[in-house]
Amino acid sequence: MKRIYLILSAFLFTLTAFSQKQMSIEDAVLGRYSYLYPRQLSRLQWLSDDKLIYVANDTIWETGVKKNDKKLLISGTALKDAASKKEIDFARIPAFTTQNANELVFNSGNTISVFNLKNSQFECALEIPEGAEVPDFSAEGQSVAYVKGQNLFILKGGKEMQVTNETQEGIVCGRYVHRREFGIEKGTFWSPSGKYLAFYRKDESMVKDYPLVDFMTCEAEETPVKYPMAGMTSHQVTLGIYNTETGETTYLKSGGPDDHYLTNISWGPNEEFIYMAELNREQNHMQLNQYRVAGGEKVKTILEESRSTYVEPQHPILFSKTNDNQFYYWTRNDGWFHVYLYNTDGKLIKQLTKGDWEVTEFYGTDAKENYAYIQATKESPLDRHIYRVNIKNGAIEKLDSEAGTHDADFSPSFTYFTDKWSADENPGQTDLLTSSGKLVYNISKAENTLADYQLGENKIVKLTAADGTTDLYARMILPTNFNPNKKYPTIVYVYGGPHVQLVRNTWHNAADWWFYYMASQGYILFTVDSRGSANRGQAFEEVIHRQLGIEETKDQMKGIEYLKSLPYVDQNRIGVHGWSFGGFMTLNLMTRQPETFKVGVAGGPVVDWDMYEVMYGERYMDTPQENPEGYNESNMLNHVADLQGKLMLIHGVQDETVVMQHSMKFLRECIEQDKQVDFFAYPTHEHNVRGKDRVHLMQKISQYFFDYLKESPQKQNISQAF
Secondary structure (H helix, E strand, O other): OHHHHHHHHHHHHHHHHHHOEOOOHHHHHHHOOOOOOOOOOEEEEEEEOOEEEEEEOOEEEEEEOOOOOEEEEEEHHHHHHHHHHOOOOOOOOOEEEEEEOOEEEEEEOOEEEEEEOOOOEEEEEEEOOOOOEEEEEEOOOOEEEEEEOOEEEEEEOOEEEEOOOOOOOOEEEOOOOHHHOOOOOOOEEEOOOOOEEEEEEEEOOOOOEEOOEEOOOOOOEEOOEEOOEOOOOOOEEEEEEEEOOOOOEEEOOOOOOOOOEEEEEEEOOOOOEEEEEEEOOOOOEEEEEEEEOOOOOEEEEEEEEEOOOOOOOOOOOEEOOOOOOEEEEEEOOOOOOEEEEEEOOOOEEEEOOOOOOOEEEEEEEOOOOOEEEEEEOOOOOOOEEEEEEEOOOOOEEEOOOOOOEEEEEEOOOOOEEEEEEEEOOEEEEEEEEEOOOOEEEEEEEOOOOOOOEOOOOEEEEEEEOOOOOOEEEEEEEOOOOOOOOOOEEEEEEOOOOOOOOOOOOOHHHHOOHHHHHHHHOOOEEEEEEOOOOOOOOHHHHHOOOOOOOHHHHHHHHHHHHHHHOOOOEEEEEEEEEEEOHHHHHHHHHHHHOOOOOOEEEEEOOOOOHHHOEHHHHHHHHOOOOOOHHHHHHHOHHHHHHHOOOEEEEEEEOOOOOOOOHHHHHHHHHHHHOOOOOEEEEEOOOOOOOOOOHHHHHHHHHHHHHHHHHOOOOOOOOHHHHO
16 A cells, blocks of 8 residues: 555656646746836825825725735826826826825826825826936935936926036946945935935046947947046046025035045935035045035045045935934944944944944834844844844844745834845745734735746855855756756856855845746856955945955865765766856856866956956955955956866947956967957847846857756757757
């Protein structure tokens, strides 16, 4: 009887496996963020302290903090009818935000409009002119700022005001600066009342034009960009403040060297002062400075940070809700990202959080400032949990209950919050909790969109770094229908650089669906977050300083040691693939460890850090003049002679991040060294390949591994895999 049961179980298991879908390349690329994306409630957000709104079936719904307290707020038809009265065209419900309990702000095409929920009418509609870019709306001032060409404009009450009048080539106002480093994402900053607009003025006239070529025209055309390379002249930035009532502009008298960095702009509560983190070009000394809005004079330096490596301010200060002379400062001052409370004289009131873990989000405080609310890695570097911190005594409470990655959205007074989270086996759900962590009810749960697919086993393993003490985390995906008695080829997917963490406890451990596709073709996929990657503290990240690629490669090889210890890993068939910093790491591994890696695909790779941009490159490497040995050792051109395996480089022709020059120089050196490599270019793409063309890219990469990492005669043709 037992024998019959075992045979039947094996038969049912085999039948189930054959009935499941195999991941196709189209599923892996196009489906990842469309039909295979786990859906929850659309545009869920707080309307008031006890009401949430979301969109479903072309209708905006309202739901209360009591379960099933749901009602229709406004239908798509009614909204479109109200919009038409203001000559606003809503084909569907556009993106919107809640301004307060009675108003919604819609952003549709070139129109920003305010809808009053009480009378179901549009109170304000600002139509942005044709050609305007980067609009920035001030709800309080009922104004929108935008850029046309190189100048900044404001539209208010149907009247357009021109803020700047720049005519010299190379000067632009109102756009992001410093190549989006230091947490910079935009170039305009409205004051709380909407009376003032702070904006960046960037002068790039002293930076040499870098030629990008558009080959898609009848005659190829040059489209130059400003690209300051490490050690070269960088652009110069100032911060202006425009008064919408007087029409006058004042520029802050920041002084100092022309090529310093102006970051983390914050308005004071009463708009008398504005605050800015200023970083020297060496990026090892930061001052948080206070300026008077009227006149732009510097009042004082509130605090400073200096390090022998680098200081990287990323978060503007947040002022207290109960004391205008105190603010919260989120920084890595003690080696880990933590939250501090200071006063505007620069006195440290207290350090709110402390420990060998990182605050990864600071949500703010309740109205009376009894508690501060954070997201952090306190339990594990793989997880993100929501905590509240008692501001008076520092006690910390975890507010969620399940392992995974949690992100909170708090109600206006921090009475409740929505907890949107996922974990390895949880595609995502959103729960409603009180600010003390009590579960009110589950709002939504995403369906498992991969339930019908046969997937390889996905697991996280812990390793020890090359320093012999530090924990590393790796993700391994085994082939479908895995047989431990067989030997399989392995592809190492690598990044390894700052600001990126590839292995996390989210759905499927943050794996890319392409990994599952390759697993279905008989490959093991393996990824290690080496030292140098994100969210593990200053010492973990800064080990790469002045020597990019060295310690990261050592840690990646600890992952290889682990792989080689497994009886089912074919040690003679190990490949590597990565993009950008990961492309650089692919070249490192292919040249520094040629006996290990048989095949490599390097996408958009940095080859020589001399040719990378100032802000990022000099932070981690200093200048080429200061660190010639480090630049020389990290230059992949100097390691081409050691290349043995099959290598393909892929590059976007319009890449403004890692310019095509990197790949061209590497190819030229390969010719000089009589090394055969392969190369593929994407003519209309920038730093990565997006849209439908990405299917072509992943076909190209997959086929390369099929051709050179599979054992003959099992070599596959990709057309048979679809």
